[in-house]
Amino acid sequence: MTSRRSPVAVRLAGVAVVLVSLLAGCSAGPPSGPASSPPGSPVPGVSSAAPSGPVLPDVAPTPPDGRPLLPVPAVVAPGVVDPPPGTGLARYTGQRPTWSRCTRRVECATVAAPLDWSAPDGRALTLTMGRVRATASPRLGSLFLNPGGPGGSGLGLLSGFSTQGLEHWDLVSWDPRGVGRSTPVRCSSDATLDRLFALDGTPDDAAEASALNSAVEGFGRDCLAGSGALLEHISTADTVRDLDLLRGLVGDERLHYLGFSYGTQIGAQYADTFPEHTGPMVLDGAVDLGDDSPVDQIQGFERALGHFASWCESQGCALGRDRADVLATVRRILTDLDAHPLPGSGDRQLTQALGVSGVVTPLYDGAAGWPRLSAVLEQALRGQGSGLLGLADAGNERGADGHYGSVATAFPAIRCLDSQARSVAAADRRAAGLERKAPVLGPFNGADVFCPLWPVAPAPKTGRLHRVGDRPVVVVGTTGDPATPYEYAGDMARDLDSAVLVTHEGEGHTAYGSSACVRGLVQAYLNDGRVPQDGVRCTD
Template identity: 40%
Template sequence: MSRTSLTSSRRTGRSTLALLAASALALSACSGGSDDGASTSSPVGSQPSSGAATTSGSSSAGAADPAKALEKFYTQKLTWGDCEGVKCAKLTVPVDYADPGGQTIQLALSKVAAKGKAKGSLVVNPGGPGASGYDYGAMADGVVTPKVLESFDVVGFDPRGVGRSAPITCASDAEMDTMLGIDPTPDDKTEQSSVQKSVGTFAQACKDKAGPLLGHVSTVEVAKDLDVLRAALGSEKLDYLGFSYGTFIGSTYADLFPQRVGRFVLDGVVPPDVTSQEMNLGQATGFEAATRSYVEDCVSKGDCYLGSTVDAGMQRIRTFLKQLDAKPLPISGEGPVTRFTEGWATLGLALGFYSKASWPSLTEALKAAMGGDPKPLMAMANQYAGRQANGAYRDNSMQAFYAVSCLDRKASNNLDEYAKDATEFAKKAPTWGNMLAWGSLTCGEWKVPATGKQKKVTADGTGPILVIGNTRDPATPLAFAQRLAKDLKHARLLTFDADGHTAYGQSECVNDAVDGYLLNGTLPPDGQTC
């Protein structure tokens, strides 16, 4: 696979897609074997730094020294076994860092060994929240360039509550179908109340079924797990490559453990201080710009199926969505789903804008749907949601998305506030503003109080961190990358002038900049645009 296309599977798949806060108001295990010699009996830098046991609350009764209570986690040995072509292991972490003597869970790890002499481990995360970092790490040759894989063991992990790591489960497949097919643009009080009731039912099911871990899947806790992983890998400092929501994990880690930060690349940024409303508006304008870029491309080639002008094309898409809102299309062969709704169409559309390489598929799918055949666009929605055509979901990514998001950011349950936002957002993003304005209502109905505090992170004490943003990124707008790069005490911003979500693997220029930094510590020139 060429360097310029090495992450095409990531960008056209759903591993970074759950960050979208839309539709459903969600618009995105292997056992260890014998030791292979990669584990260490005395991890370098095994003691937690000062933030490890203090930021999530007071220590448990009887644990006079929280750092001492955490020592058993920091000094554990990893036993790597063979799992479907990659190395795998389990990492034990406490459910509650304020009570390290209480319940524990195990996180699933994958590792692809360096092709040459390893200079260390590079931990990777694809985003989400809810995407499998285990699977992502296992695809190392499609995540990093050959140069990086020559020099680093690539390690992936499923964050707590995700995939193979004590997965959060709230709903059946059929119940997830209902959530994802829900009306993303409730037009009046009756529809708004109906949507609120539906998401409230889902939130209650999570509280009833997910168990105590539901209150402990925040990004702060994932960042603390990451430091335990660093120690278990035998690394004095953590080298990390995070995409999309993975940048939220990375910047949170850097702020908690600045002295443990090695080479950090944050691509497609979610700033830790962004509020629910800011996220919704940022994505609304981001997807609006991405849609417009797609329509411009269509019109420029002539005989565009959407119309002869860009404005006409944008209006045609909006009209199609309104038609689905009023009268969903019948669909068969999709398990319990028999109606192709505006909610499902939103997911299919969204997938198409994550990568310019998806535009031809989007054109065929959208053209078919406008002609009365929604199956190709439903297939794209299924890909987004990790859903098979028979209605079975491949994993718990969509459920974990809510569990993490709703702990990280407090949201309102006031319908009038959402309706007001919908009107205001639509002025800036006529196609996406209305639907994305409602994106946080599920969290507004969440039954576990949010623990996250939106705060500007400075990560004072780190070395330089490389931050990357795309000019037309739909899910994580360039302004988010600019914001984080400005907030961090030591950061360098690299801008990629392109359509699509995230940059590494899409350009020789970006690849060279990232590789130079990871391998040699060389930063791209200040202000560089690829």
């Protein structure tokens, strides 16, 4: 990365947090339904027929607690293969990766890993990793990178990652299981994802609640039908085992690691699982390891939106006379989208859920994203939604051709296997609390019903993570981070043994690519073993 974060790294380090909002539902206000769906294109699991019979109650019946588990079909997902020759785990640890050029600067190799790590003689899946070779001597080994997600492509990150300051390392990353060029999760069509992302996530009556729950359940069924047993084996714990396999296959005794956003979860869980194999590790944009922080993610976005509003006031933008007026304008735009979607591009409309995503996406870029956000909000005031829709598409990894990247399907599948959530009612109660914590964005956040309605049982709950081996872990937090609020970094640094906290006083998601000070501290630690002073602050 250069002094400005690579767009690839920014999007993949944070895109899943946008999807948290989208897949959990991001709209409120009067009912509108899936306004962008073309006639005759029902949302999966939602009847297009008009309701009949008794008048529905104001509140939809709450689905019973407990996930609607389904039998796992015998479908073999693409990329699930026979295991390598041999028996037990030795058949995997004895592989020799064959590297070949896959992009202008990246070499790739494909290896096998057990589909089920508890049954290494069963079926295997494929993992694709990439490498940018060291260009300076002495070579220090392999530095593994992870962009976040869950569902971010490591190969995509590697393609845009600057080697400056890290020339002594082979930079290595991989598409985790369920993602991209590794064995991917297969779910719905692009058209179905379009309808799902546009669906009203804050239902006002029984019909809208039923539509939301049916669509979410239908999406989960599609994923199970397309992916089979893979959906049971894509947890973070599985990915951590894969990472240790890859470490050994590239010939390193210890893992050297730089992880962003959800990549900090992978790193912390790796250090706790394999402390004897953990080398220097940097975790930038720390997540909430215990999922019990009093600060919710939506509060991070609310803070960042407030910083944008203050900037907007200072610039004399057209959104309002002062900070409060700007925030009121943003809320009014999003509220109006529920009943009155705006024309977008082509035959697509900007619905409320897509509007929220369009507002959230540029906040990842910090101050660099504020002029663009101001411009598209001013456009929306003039009745045109294409700008916000374009930002929503960027955050959702939707290409100009209408095709979605793998994060759109891998993210919910991985997240819901890790999650212990089983209750729609509990999700509704939590959503109500978020409206009080974040008065501007909270009302549009909606209840996270995806995991309570997921058709696959949760993976075993992970215990409290704390071990890091005999090397310090460097945890980096940014005070204005929208997606991983700064408090998470302090919590992670306290939770992990021998961790040190580096604070970036700035805006945007993650710090390595935007702060020369942070970058210098990180590189000195990785290259020379110089541990930053705990509590050091960077102000650039």
